[in-house]
Amino acid sequence: MTDVVDPDTRSRMMSGIRGKNTKPELVLRKELHKSGYRFRLHDKNLPGKPDIVLRKYNAVIFINGCFWHRHECHLFKWPKTRPEFWREKINKNHENDKQALKNLATQGWRVCVVWECALKGKSKDLPSVINKITKWLPGKTKFLEIAG
Secondary structure (H helix, E strand, O other): OOOOOOHHHHHHHHHOOOOOOOHHHHHHHHHHHHOOOOOEEOOOOOOOOOOEEEHHHOEEEEEEOOOOOOOOOOOOOOOOOOHHHHHHHHHHHHHHHHHHHHHHHHOOOEEEEEEHHHHOOOOOOHHHHHHHHHHHOOOOOOEEEEOO
């Protein structure tokens, strides 16, 4: 299947996609801050550069886009254009994520992964997401995953 836009337009569109400060990330950060939590952002000294780092709780939070991180939900579809390229890229992202989670666990960090589908789309429920995170933070559970 051919692309519906010319290569220059597609390049411009793709360059507009950001890895930091995405809308789901900003929404979650705003709610956590409003709930009284203080945190650091995108610590490049930690494996995977977590989106939110809460040192007081020895916890990190990743806000993962369902497409880029291969979440099997209603927001993820394999692209029909250049399928080999996209399978390789998305599968590599998935493997990098698994390695980062493993390395963080080895270093003693507690990890929460919030999927984009929990913050937007059909199953959006921000109050529930914030409630789960705020209950998890003071606890001892090592891993929390929140999906829509």
